Amino acid sequence: MIASQTFPTRDAWAEAAANALAEALADALAAGGRALFAGSGGSTPSPIYARLSEADLDWAGVTATLVDERYVPETSPDSNAALLKRTLLTGRAAAARFTPLYSPAVTVDRAAAIASQALAAEGRPLDAVLLGMGEDGHICSMFPGSPTLTTLLTPGLKPAIHGVPAGRDGAAPPQERLTLNLPWLVSARRLVLALTGAGKRAVFEREAAGDPAVNPIAALIAANAPLEVFWTEAE
Numbered sequence: 001m002i003a004s005q006t007f008p009t010r011d012a013w014a015e016a017a018a019n020a021l022a023e024a025l026a027d028a029l030a031a032g033g034r035a036l037f038a039g040s041g042g043s044t045p046s047p048i049y050a051r052l053s054e055a056d057l058d059w060a061g062v063t064a065t066l067v068d069e070r071y072v073p074e075t076s077p078d079s080n081a082a083l084l085k086r087t088l089l090t091g092r093a094a095a096a097r098f099t100p101l102y103s104p105a106v107t108v109d110r111a112a113a114i115a116s117q118a119l120a121a122e123g124r125p126l127d128a129v130l131l132g133m134g135e136d137g138h139i140c141s142m143f144p145g146s147p148t149l150t151t152l153l154t155p156g157l158k159p160a161i162h163g164v165p166a167g168r169d170g171a172a173p174p175q176e177r178l179t180l181n182l183p184w185l186v187s188a189r190r191l192v193l194a195l196t197g198a199g200k201r202a203v204f205e206r207e208a209a210g211d212p213a214v215n216p217i218a219a220l221i222a223a224n225a226p227l228e229v230f231w232t233e234a235e
């Protein structure tokens with residue numbers, strides 16, 4: 001069963017998504033003084049991050065990371081780390097620790113191994129995750145047609161960060177990526193998928209009915225992940 005809420009405005013949608021994430025982080029902090037958050041890049045999350053960054057939490061107990069990253073340094077305009085630091089890790093949330101997925105001067109697979117170790121060292125599942133979804137149905141960097149997709153979506157593997165090759169002949173992604181695998185998402189305490197516009201509603205419904213071996217949304221549903229969908233038709 002997927003929890004799904006529709007909001008009439010972007011403000012109401014962003015506020016509700018930020019509140020759900022803040023609540024998940026507050027619950028983890030109350031239970032043990034620590035919380036682990038993973039956020040997405042792209043154009044959707046910024047209004048949610050702006051609100052979440054002002055949540056009245058013990059941010060010093062929070063570690064923030066990413067669900068995926070372009071294989072570029074933070075100086076790149078494509079960097080999700082730079083986006084997260086600019087939009088979430090400011091104000092009250094500036095006190096949070098940040099664990100990057102990108103490592104300089106290594107191969108994307110070596111960077112993935114380093115990031116896997118760093119996240120495993122947190123010693124806990126993700127407490128709160130903010131997901132976006134592309135028009136092609138990808139979440140994180142789980143791209144349709146990618147040669148690594150079925151590995152990323154295999155439910156029984158250890159939670160890990162994987163390197164994703166750039167798509168061939170113009171296929172997505174345009175550059176190498178780093179991404180969480182499905183087991184990281186399935187073990188999360190709360191997964192917020194934030195979507196805007198009627199087009200993405202149709203994409204979500206198509207993907208949800210798809211094959212879990214190759215459709216990330218269907219894979220989350222088949223694995224009974226704690227998915228909460230926040231919609232607004234407002235673009």
Ligand SMILES: O=C(O)[C@H](O)[C@@H](O)[C@H](O)[C@H](O)COP(=O)(O)O
Pocket residue numbers: 040041042043044045067068069070080131132133134135138139140141
């Ligand atoms: O690195 C990224 O681009 C994101 O992490 C990616 O997974 C994003 O969530 C989707 O592509 C949706 O992007 P929009 O929010 O821009 O539609």
